[in-house]
Amino acid sequence: MRADLDIIQEWIPAGSRVLDLGCGDGELLAWLREHKQVSGYGLEIDPEKIAQCVGKGVNVIEQNLDKGLGNFASASFDVVVMTQSLQALHFPDKVLAEMLRIGKTCIITFPNFGHWRCRWYLASKGRMPVSDFLPYTWYNTPNIHFCTFADFERLCRAQHARVMDRLAVDHEHRHGWASRIWPNLLGEIGIYRVSGPSAVELQGTP
Numbered sequence: 001m002r003a004d005l006d007i008i009q010e011w012i013p014a015g016s017r018v019l020d021l022g023c024g025d026g027e028l029l030a031w032l033r034e035h036k037q038v039s040g041y042g043l044e045i046d047p048e049k050i051a052q053c054v055g056k057g058v059n060v061i062e063q064n065l066d067k068g069l070g071n072f073a074s075a076s077f078d079v080v081v082m083t084q085s086l087q088a089l090h091f092p093d094k095v096l097a098e099m100l101r102i103g104k105t106c107i108i109t110f111p112n113f114g115h116w117r118c119r120w121y122l123a124s125k126g127r128m129p130v131s132d133f134l135p136y137t138w139y140n141t142p143n144i145h146f147c148t149f150a151d152f153e154r155l156c157r158a159q160h161a162r163v164m165d166r167l168a169v170d171h172e173h174r175h176g177w178a179s180r181i182w183p184n185l186l187g188e189i190g191i192y193r194v195s196g197p198s199a200v201e202l203q204g205t206p
Contacts, residue, residue, distance in 0.1 A: 002027065003172065004083060004191065008107050011165065011193050012038065016078035019103065021065055021095070022085035025049050026058035033058075040077065066090045069098040077103045086110040086152075087143040093155060100161055100196035109191045112168070114148030114184045132171070149184040152192065160197035167191040 005028045012018060014036040020029050023042025026049075032038035043063045044050050053060035063071075065082075066089055080103030086092050087110050099106045111134060112118075121129035130137060147155075149168065156163055168187025169175045175187075183190075 004109055004169075004189070005031070007167065007169075007191055008081060008083070008109070009036070011105075011107055012036065012079050012081075014038070016040075017076075019043070019072070019077045019080045021069075021080065021082040021099070023049075023053065023058070023060065026053035026056045026060060028081065028083075029053075029058045030056040065095050068094070069102055072102045074101050075104060079103055079105050079107060081107045083107075083109045084111070087145050087147065089145065092145050092147075093159070096155065096161070097159055100159060100194070103196075105164065105193055105195045106161075107191070107193050108152075109189060110147065110152065111143070112149055112184065112187050112190050113146035114150065115188050116185050117188075149187060149190050152190065156194055161194045162197070163192060163194050165193040 008028065009032060012032060016038055018029065018032060018038050018040035020040070020042040023029060023044050026042050029038070029040060029042050040059070042053055042058055042060045043065065044053060044060055045062060045064055050060050050062055065085065080099045082095070082099065086108055089095050096106075096108070099108075117131065118129045121127070128137070134143070136143065149166075153163060166183065167175050168180065168183035168190060170188045
């Protein structure tokens with residue numbers, strides 16, 4: 001299984017109900033079903049990847065995340081997962097709000113545009129960064145809303161979400177003491193576990 005998915009599965013309890021947004025070929029859900037007796041659905045828009053999900057026996061729904069998740073009831077899943085899709089959404093704030101509504105906890109991963117290599121590239125070349133990890137140029141990239149760890153955590157605060165866990169990893173999904181101390185500078189990928197506000201917190205919100 002992909003290295004980031006192997007990290008994520010540790011945060012998903014056995015027997016839980018999971019919704020995987022932008023599930024790709026269904027690799028994570030298939031693994032969770034086999035090893036943790038997890039049930040749930042994947043949402044995907046690519047027909048080829050949907051066919052791969054079906055081949056794995058994964059429950060998959062063809063759905064555009066930017067059109068909302070109104071077909072799911074509040075608190076209907078134990079965990080909602082979205083890997084490497086946040087930056088490709090037209091409305092990442094609305095999708096995060098919907099994730100917090102329908103999931104007891106949410107796991108989100110995204111590339112960190114505040115990483116030192118991105119900063120150095122912009123400062124030294126005056127152009128949008130291009131690398132093995134971010135191979136697209138500005139005019140053909142599917143990534144339309146790059147953010148940093150600081151940006152994402154500010155969005156969480158604005159939506160009264162609580163950051164339960166955070167890992168700052170490199171492109172090989174390794175993490176060490178330095179990225180724990182300076183995550184926004186040294187982390188290439190953010191792996192977050194967040195939860196929505198509790199009823200008590202909401203009562204105290206003006």
